[in-house]
Amino acid sequence: MVLATGIELTQAAQQAQYAVGAFNVTSIAMARGVVAAAEATNSPVIIQIGEKQLTNYAPLELIGPVMLTLARSAKVPVAVHLDHGFSYSVIMQALKLGFSSVMIDASQVDFNANVAATRAVVQAAHALGASVEAELGPMNREGGGTTVDYSQLAQTYTDPQAAVRFVSSTDVDMLAIAYGTVHGVYSQTPHLSFERLQQISRLVTVPLVVHGGSGLTDQDYRHSITNGISKINYYSTLAFQVANAVGQRLQNPDEQVFISDVDNWTQALVQAEVVTKLQVFGSAGKA
Template structure:
C-alpha cells in the first residue's frame, strides 16, 4: 500500500527499525526491492534520484513505481531522492509520489532554509512529505578520513539542525555524520555522538545517506540513536553487475531477459540482507 514518508517513518518509530530507501532506476531494481520487502514483511521505500534522469526518466519509471507500491501488501513510500529544483519535485508529486527530498545542502544556509520551506509549501498542496538536508554528504573520491576542519565544515551542526527543522517544517532530516555516497575505500567512521546530539535537539526522524557499506553493527547503533531511514543503493546495484559478469561466460545464456533476471535475483539477495539488518530480523 502506498503511504507517505511521514506515515512510514511513524511505522518505523513504532517498530524501532529503520526503513530502507532504495534507488530503483529500472524495473529489475524495483522488483528486487519489492520482492525482498514482501518476503520479509518490511515497510520499504522506492526512490528515484534526479541524477538517474539520464539512466531512466522520472516520467517513465515514476508511474510504475507508484502502481507497484499501491499493489504491495507492505507499506511502500515512493520518494524523489536529491531533487534540486522545485519544478522537478512537483513533477514527481503530479505522478503520485508521496515524498520528495529537496537537496539544498550545497547552498548557503539561508538559501537552503528558504528553498526547502518553499518545497514544503508546494508539497502541502499534494499531501506529500518532505525530507531536507543540512550538512554536506561528500563523495568518497579521496578515500581518506576528513580532517578536523573538514568535519566541522561538512558534518551537520546539531544546533543549526534544530533551527533548520523549525524554520522549514520538513518531515525528516538527512544529516552528515561520516557516511558518503558511492563505494567506501576504507571503513567509514560514524560520529555517533553527533547523531545522538542531533536526535536530542530535533523532533523529527533522521536519515542516513550513503548507507551502502556501513557495517551491520554500525547500522544497528545508528538506529538506536534515531536513524529511521537508510538510503541504500551502490552495493545492491553492484551485486547485479557481479552476477551478470559471471553469467556472461556461460554460452547457454542467449537472451537478455535471462541475464537481467539473474542480476535481479542477485540484487534481491543483497537488498534482503540490508533490510534484515534495518528491521532487526
C-alpha cells in the same frame, strides 16, 4: 495497498526503533526486486530514484509510473520517493506524478538559502499530501572524480543547534544529516560519529536519515538505528554487486542467455541482497 508516505513509514520506524530501507531503483527489474524483498520479509520499504539518476532510458515520466504501480499493487506499505531533488521543476514533476515523498537537496548552499528552498517544497508537497526530506550538512561523495579527505570529515558533520533551527523554520518531515557517511563506494573504512548523531537526535524530533548507507557494517547500521536513524538510503553497493554477479554469470559459455534472463537475474539478485538489509535494519515483520 494504498501508497504510503515517507513520513508515515519513518515515524512508525522511529517509534519502534528500526529503520526503513530506502533503495534507489533505476530499472523495472530493480524496482521489482526491492518490492519482492519487502513482501518476502513482510517489511515496509521506500523505493526511490535520484534526480541525477534519471536518464534518457528511464526518465521520470516512464520510471515514475512504474514505481507507483508496483508500490500500489504491493502486499506491504511502499512509499515512492524522489531522492536528491535539486531543481524545483523535477520535484514538482514527481509530486504531480503522485510521488508520496520528495527530497529537496539544497545542502550545498548557505543555511538561509537551504531554508528558503526547503520551505517552498514543503508548502507544495504538503498541499498534495506528500512528505519532504531535506539535508543539512553537505554529504561527501566518492567517485566521479572526487575523493574524500577522511581526516577532514568531522568538519562537515551536521551542527545539532543548526538542525533544530532548520527543522523549526522549514516544517520539513525528515532530515538527512552528516555524521561520517559518504556517498558512493568507500575508499576507506568510515568512522561514524555516533556521539554527533545522538546529540542531534536528542534535540530534533523529526525522523533522521542517513545517506551513503552502502558499505557500512551491520554494527554501524544497528548503532545508527539505536542512536536515532529511521531511514537508511542504500544504493551504490547494491548496484555494483548485482552488476558484478550478472557479469560473472554471463561468462558461462554453456548457458544460452537472452536479455530477459538478465532482467530476471537482476531482479532475483536485488531481492536477495535487499532481504538481508531489511533484516539488519529491523523492518522485517513490521509491515
